[in-house]
Amino acid sequence: xxxxxxxxxxxxxxxxxxxxxxxxxxxxxxxxxxxxxxxxxxxxxxxxxxxxxxxxxxxxxxxxxxxxxxxxxxxxxxxxxxxxxxxxxxxxxxxxxxxxxxxxxxxxxxxxxxxxxxxxxxxxxxxxxxxxxxxxxxxxxxxxxxxxxxxxxxxxxxxxxxxxxxxxxxxxxxxxxxxxxxxxxxxxxxxxxxxxxxxxxxxxxxxxxxxxxxxxxxxxxxxxxxxxxxxxxxxxxxxxxxxxxxxxxxxxxxxxxxxxxxxxxxxxxxxxxxxxxxxxxxxxxxxxxxxxxxxxxxxxxxxxxxxxxxxxxxxxxxxxxxxxxxxxxxxxxxxxxxxxxxxxxxxxxxxxxxxxxxxxxxxxxxxxxxxxxxxxxxxxxxxxxxxxxxxxxxxxxxxxxxxxxxxxxxxxxxxxxxxxxxxxxx
DNA sequence: TCTGGGGTCCTAGGACCC
DNA sequence: TCTGGGGTCCTAGGACCC
Numbered sequence: 444x445x446x447x448x449x450x451x452x453x454x455x456x457x458x459x460x461x462x463x464x465x466x467x468x469x470x471x472x473x474x475x476x477x478x479x480x481x482x483x484x485x486x487x488x489x490x491x492x493x494x495x496x497x498x499x500x501x502x503x504x505x506x507x508x509x510x511x512x513x514x515x516x517x518x519x520x521x522x523x524x525x526x527x528x529x530x531x532x533x534x535x536x537x538x539x540x541x542x543x544x545x546x547x548x549x550x551x552x553x554x555x556x557x558x559x560x561x562x563x564x565x566x567x568x569x570x571x572x573x574x575x576x577x578x579x580x581x582x583x584x585x586x587x588x589x590x591x592x593x594x595x596x597x598x599x600x601x602x603x604x605x606x607x608x609x610x611x612x613x614x615x616x617x618x619x620x621x622x623x624x625x626x627x628x629x630x631x632x633x634x635x636x637x638x639x640x641x642x643x644x645x646x647x648x649x650x651x652x653x654x655x656x657x658x659x660x661x662x663x664x665x666x667x668x669x670x671x672x673x674x675x676x677x678x679x680x681x682x683x684x685x686x687x688x689x690x691x692x693x694x695x696x697x698x699x700x701x702x703x704x705x706x707x708x709x710x711x712x713x714x715x716x717x718x719x720x721x722x723x724x725x726x727x728x729x730x731x732x733x734x735x736x737x738x739x740x741x742x743x744x745x746x747x748x749x750x751x752x753x754x755x756x757x758x759x760x761x762x763x764x765x766x767x768x769x770x771x772x773x774x775x776x777x778x779x780x781x782x783x784x785x786x787x788x789x790x791x792x793x794x795x796x797x798x799x800x801x802x803x804x805x806x807x808x809x810x811x812x813x814x815x816x817x818x819x820x821x822x823x824x825x826x827x828x829x830x831x832x833x834x835x836x837x838x839x840x841x842x843x844x845x846x847x848x849x850x851x852x853x854x855x856x857x858x859x860x861x862x863x864x865x866x867x868x869x
Numbered sequence: 870t871c872t873g874g875g876g877t878c879c880t881a882g883g884a885c886c887c
Numbered sequence: 888t889c890t891g892g893g894g895t896c897c898t899a900g901g902a903c904c905c
Binding site: 476478479480481482484499501502503505662664685687688689690691692693740787 | 898
């Protein structure tokens, strides 16, 4: 029996989150900016209507945004992460099998739900919206790729009212014919351009290509996309977040940085974040990679970028040990006389904390027996009282100039007591 | 005279995703 | 002055081993 997969996708998620606590902004254009207020990463429908593209650099669009009275927000991940968790909880409550795919999307297996997938999805969509105030669209199909494609249509055509089941369509091929090749999930700009040159302009033409040609030119990933468009599932459906294989933490700086001391602080800060995520998935890392780079958008200035992998004697999740490794690597690649734009830390060689290999040499593991309880205590305090309640001196002061700019951030309405919205009857 | 073949691991680069 | 951050998967090629 064919499966019935649904993709539930929040509409303009970050912009919708901002509107939940600012109902006056409904019907009003809203955009959300990336870190450092660099570029536009979310747009409400009204903002899209003004022709503001995804990724538009803020400084180039500032005047137009002001002219149209667009509400502009710095990103507020504390808010979005919490709203996402609320949406996902509602989804998990009603759908038998759920795989969270990203902060604003989840796949659900609706095979065999009573009353049929479409009717179920319509009721369910209304519930999510009532309980969270976040609008969603639902696409349904026999494979994840077709569900994704159906979701695009559900969003685009008002008459579908946010729900579309590809399998229930009277003319499924027509749907594919009207889907641009570049809009197919898994076909990026490179492959799209190449396929267009060959006259393959839409999903239908791609679906009917020769399998072995696609396998050869686009590797098995391309072949999977093709088979999924034919209705043959190739992408697994896994519940629960997969454990990461690498963890990256990096940021562009609020201002250019050239001193080693500041870079050491920043690298310590990013290591602290990465180590938190490492412990939250119950893992230890065997390598720390540290990298830094100047601003590639300023080709006139001297450019330098470098990275250095530092192996750890024993895989660990102990923040001070990871900081020491990152800083040692950074010191090795640092060169004076450059304006650095960005640095970052990557943890790799991840393994479960229980059941890892220990060295036969006499180096005592960094995080046992005394260190593991210390990290647990730090994590517990920060979970209870808020991020960075306890932090590490190596990461420098909270107002260091390298820290990112977020000048238009909304309150963290749902996660910080002091920023709760106040309701008052006057 | 005859100069193999298969396997693993690592890295870099490409492509894609949200 | 100002152009995000965090991931995954695949492949090719080199080093190394037996």
